[in-house]
Amino acid sequence: MTSETNVASEPGAKSEGKTHTNSTFMRVFRYSLLRLFSMMITVTIGVYLTILIANMGGYVDTIMRNEIRDNTTQAILANPNYRSLSTEAKAELIQTKIATEERRLGLDQPFAVRSVKYLSNALTLNLGRAINMKSDQGSKEVRLILLERLPATLLLTGSSSLILFFASVYMALSLSRKYGSFWDKMIIAFSPTSAAPPWFYGIFLILIFAAIFKVLPFGGLVDSPSPDNPFEYGLSVLKHLILPATSVIISSIFLSIYNWRTFFLIYSSEDYVEMAKAKGLSERDIERRYILRPTLPTIITNFALLVITLWTGFTITETVFLWPGLGITLFRAIGFYDTPVIVGSTIIYAYLLAITVFLLDFVYALVDPRVKVSSGGGGSQ
Amino acid sequence: MTVLKNSIRDLLRYPSAILGSVIILFLLGVTVYALVTIPYSEAIRLWRGGEDVWYQNPKYAAPAWFNLFSTTKKPVSFAVNTSDGSMLKTITPSSDPNISTVDITYTFDYAYDSVPQELIIYFTSQYKEKLSFVSVSWITPDGRTIRIADLAANSKLTLRFSQDQKLQKRLKTEDVMEAIFADPNSVTQAPLKGRYQLVIAGTTFEKDATIDAEFVLHGELFGTAGTDKYRRDLLLPLLYGTPIALAFGLLAALGTSLLTMVIAAAGTWYGGWLDELIQRITEVNLVLPFLAILIMVGTFYSRSIWLMLGVTILLSIFSGSIKTYRSIFMQSKESSYIEAARAYGASNSRIIFSYLIPRMIPLLIPALVSSVPGFVFLEASLAVLGLGDPVLPTWGKVINDAFADGALYQGRYYWVLEPAILLMITGFGFAMLGFALDRVFNPRLRDI
DSSP states (O other): OOOHHHHHTOTTOOOOSSOOHHHHHHHHHHHHHHHHHHHHHHHHHHHHHHHHHHHTTTHHHHHHHHHHHHHHHHHHHHOGGGTTSOHHHHHHHHHHHHHHHHHHTTTTSOHHHHHHHHHHHHHTTOOOBOSSOOOTTSOOBHHHHHHHHHHHHHHHHHHHHHHHHHHHHHHHHHHHHTTTSHHHHHHHHHGGGGGSOHHHHHHHHIIIIIIISOOSOSSOSSOSSOOSSHHHHHHHHHHHHHHHHHHHHHHHHHHHHHHHHHHHHHHTTSHHHHHHHHTTOOHHHIIIIIIIHHHHHHHHHHHHHHHHHHHHHHHHHHHHHTOOSHHHHHHHHHHHTOHHHHHHHHHHHHHHHHHHHHHHHHHHHHHOTTOOGGGSGGGOO | OHHHHHHHHHHHTOHHHHHHHHHHHHHHHHHHHHHHHSOHHHHHHHHHOOHHHHTTSOTTOBOGGGGGGOSSOOOBOEEEETTTTSSEEEEEEOSSTTOEEEEEEEEEEEOOSSOOSEEEEEEEEEOSSSOEEEEEEEEOTTSOEEEEEEEEEOSEEEEEGGGOHHHHHHHTSSOHHHHHHBOTTOSSSOBOOEEEEEEEEEEEOSSSOEEEEEEEEEOSBOTTTOBOTTOOBTHHHHHHHHHHHHHHHHHHHHHHHHHHHHHHHHHHHHOHHHHHHHHHHHHHHHHSOHHHHHHHHHHHTOOOHHHHHHHHHHHHHTSTHHHHHHHHHHHHHTSHHHHHHHHTTOOHHHIIIIIITGGGHHHHHHHHHHHHHHHHHHHHHHHHTTOSOSSSOOHHHHHHHHHHTTTTTTTOHHHHHHHHHHHHHHHHHHHHHHHHHHHHHOHHHHTO
16 A cells, blocks of 8 residues: 555556566566555554454453353353252352353453453454344344445445446546646536535435435345345346436536546646657547556556455445445444443454455556566565 | 635635535524524523423414415414403403402404414413302304303313313304304304404402413414424424524534544654554445444433534544545645645644645535535434434424424424425535635636
8 A cells, every 4th residue: 555656656667568477467466465464553543443443341341251151151051060059159150250251351461461462352353242133044243243244334434435436537537638628617516515425315316316316225235025036136236226326426527527627637738648649549549558557557446445445435335225234333332331342343444444455455466567576565666 | 805705706606616515504594593583592492392382383283374375265373362462351340349340352353264273272270268250252254243251260170172072062063163163144064254352350359369361272383483293393493404404504514624624634744653554544434334323322322412513523533434534644745835834844733734734625615515415414313313403492202203203294394394404505505615715716617
């Protein structure tokens, strides 16, 4: 994540002709390995910070204690050997067992020691048990609750950001050709609309298409009851996807078209583009080989940054559309005051962000031949 | 000075700058108005008060100006009171010095196409031993008189027309509102339009006894902004939300951009481990989920708007813009005027604050203005998630209440749309101005 702006400010660098496929592979591989390593360190620090923030009021301790109490109580109550004991004796037994267990897990140790344990738990996604919430299968494991929600979030993020990306790059390219036209001015005039977040447009879309015209559903993932036929199921999901995805797209598209149009305009006045024009190359070739290719790293960086901002924004978009993803789980957890789920979602989000950044670096290395391990951590200057 | 003048002249060439400035000035006007007319404590009281503050208002009432756009006119709520003179009270002493009659009348025009939700009279009377007596009657436009109730008035007495069982029995219907507003010669349900009169004839039996009455009509429309589920007047959060939104947005934008700039300048100037550290923090900050951490802080510690503001600034300092600033500082670090300053022995802090940073102000201003809407919407987003400040009336809070109550499903659009439109206006105002400023101060964009 260090490379973007600096490298991109000089995109005219020569591509190195036909490099050997094997060496390209090695270059990308070594670079990715290094980035993966530094990313892991970054994530570890990020998750540790999250734990510090969460445990400032002893909240992670509480999560651990609850889990210990649940497990011990259940184990003793279910054990037939203890069935003959009186209620008081059982309670006493439970108390001593809990104390032993807490000592065993190190809850009596100073926080500095404990936090390392929490960190390893968090990094291995051992997120403890929820207080009130359950997964659809009825499990109270925070990890299961969250992982069950992940596909819905990925579907929404993936579909909307891909459409956003391709639509805005395509439109920006065609606008930069017709610079100063009516549509160009329209896009400029509309770009302040991107100040509002997706959920805000979501309200209006729900109002128009669900409440007034009643053509699209208010929210949710599928119709209820959900169709058995997988094809109909897919169609139903698609129908529910339209409004949330549209609200995400509307909230960013004008600004990103504007930004990329400006960017393309700046690069299409470079000398080598003029040269290509003078040679009489077709518009299409000029765009693809002389404008798009050298600016690709920057475009990818911007796209990834956009996805990163979208990630966190989905919490509210999902809530507004009752989209059963990670975001709405986090929202419900706030309502239930379910601390393990809140801490767990924060950690999962940190992972998602890190994966996004890593994928960006990977693609970046693929498209930018200058990125090498030797040029220092991530090609930063 | 001339630089400033030129910049302003350049700026005025952009219609979006003018529109944006007008919007921001309007919002500042609303801020001043809200803060002057409603003191902080009064705003909190009106927002958090409880039934005794909001009893006069109907539930779920749309704004009164809805009637202007509708062919069927819905009843607009009102409340009148003898103690402030909006309802007429005449006291006639009788021959006995202890007994006097109190006549309270209120005449009003009713020209709406449906009956109101409820009519309520709140009596307050003062006496030592002997209760005062009141009898309430209702005169319709066609001259009929309907006896409503005869009551002994305790110190506090509430008469709700539609829930009065004696009245229901007398009118032989459960629906009192229909009965007292009905047109006897018409088959339709439409109420009889015209001049209605409420007559309260009271008798006090002690020398210093008094009777006061408050007459409240709960219609379907209320005031300029309508009311919510708890009968709260929405005008209050709409007005008072403006200073809060602006304060949050401006302070967060100012704090973030200034701190980012100072940190970037210091990092570039000193270089070495400090610069390295800042870059690493930026990388870690990128994988910290911003909203999730804010949610964590809001749930675990406090929902106070000022704590949220602090955490927001802290998490936004080390963002992508620190890199942009860094690369620009890198260039200006090498320029000759910095070398000159170094040569005459200027201190490090002098170079950073007097030479490096001032050069960046043209870049800072557009970035600052453009980042305001993001923070305004962030505050609203937190409120929509239920993490708004528990005490303050804000726009986001209204949207949150409306969503929690399913306002969109039940067709109470005004409840969501009013704060949403204000948010939109604020966001667009700053965005448009920031946009124009960017084009004026950023020469690379000027020709494009």
